Amino acid sequence: MRYSQLFGKTSKNAPSDADSPNARLLEQGGFVEHVMAGVYSWLPLGLSVLRKVEQIVREEMNALGAQEVFMPSLQPKEYWETTGRWEGVDVLFKLKSQTEKEYALGCTHEEVVTPLAQKFTRSYKELPFAVYQINTKFRDELRAKSGVLRGREFRMKDMYSFHTNQADLEAFYARALEAYVKVFARCGLDVKVVQASGGIFTSKVSHEFQALTESGEDALIACEKCSFGQNSEIATLKEGDACPSCGGTLKKMKGIEVGNIFDLGTKYTDAFDFNFMNDEGKQERVLMGCYGIGTSRLVGAIVEAYNDAKGIVWPKSVAPFDVHVVALKSKDEETQKLIDAAVSTIERDLAAQRVEVLVDDRDKGAGEKFADADLIGIPLRLVISEKTLAANAVEWKERGTADAESVPLDRLAALVVEWLKA
């Protein structure tokens, strides 16, 4: 991609009303555009990151054996009345058609997935299974805040599992928990698996996944060594106590909730009278679990965790591009032709290796290009200029490190591929 052609621009001035780092950097860098409180447009750069995050989520859910579906956001009032949540959930957006028929805008999908699963499930032989989707959610938050961390419209992966018995549900729940740990690790986040309300003191299990950042709004008591933690709302342990999981020391920490998993038991299957026939020919209630990851929030959490004074520092796994080629202009026409040719060669060679490249081909000064490269935060910056070309080389600099080195043009593609794997 040529930067001159990319839709969406960086801004020299940070937006005045964006206070949290994720909002400021994502807007200033041209990743998202604020539309109204809690609602953003995602521009090509931001969408690229969002898709990478969602692809990681997708791969790990698929590895669990869950199957992807896609359910409607526009939902019938009747389903929500069936579960008693039409009146019970204050964040539920409700709307009326021109014929006064009422609908809900999905803030979650138990009301849709439960009857869906019910339709295709009669026998114990069809259980267990899990389905998931990555979709837009709507929540009528009284106060949207912190950029993409708490929106009224946002992206979420939600998975639902269906089981014949508690042990089977718990086994899947444990596997889902491990899959979540993998997702967040692949996104570069340091995440604690936190017992949350409904946690250790009730029969129902709930875990939050808290990405540790300075700006996190949730308070935790968590282990220095392992991933164990408790949300401060329910914590019975305190700072200085020994971790019940590994014996390490517990400390106060702050986190952003990027995922949450629940043992729903029969709460929704009761509402829809969702049974299966067991191996004795008797009807039994289906058990259910649900597992959410806010993917757009996850993008924001990554920015909160990875930024410096100059901009974002994307982890390789979710960066909008792998490589940012900065082509500096030369006043000498012949030299400029050589630079252009070298850039085209780099583009072609890297594309052949499936490396995603953003080329800053603008007729701008070096300072502006470097400032933008720092702001956008692509993990590897390659500068090609009159100076580097004289040595048949490019300057290699990784975002987040201070050192730059010279790399010969003829070995560049191989070195980039090697670096990407590292």
Added chain:
RNA sequence: CGGGGUGUGGCCUAGUGGCUAAGGCGUCUGCUUUGGGAGCAGAAGACCGUGAGUUCAAAUCUCACCACCCCGACCA
């Protein structure tokens, strides 16, 4: 929903009762420049959030409303 703050060209700001609303960034034209947001000349771009009111006169004062941001409450 309670409290606080802020609304001025695309972005960041100045202007706090008085000439035609000022500057920086960005954009466009031409020239110049090319390793950390460089320079010169010119141009376009603003019903100063909306409505009502006070006044000879309102971006500026008053009231209402709207929007956004922050704190709190809330967060199936």
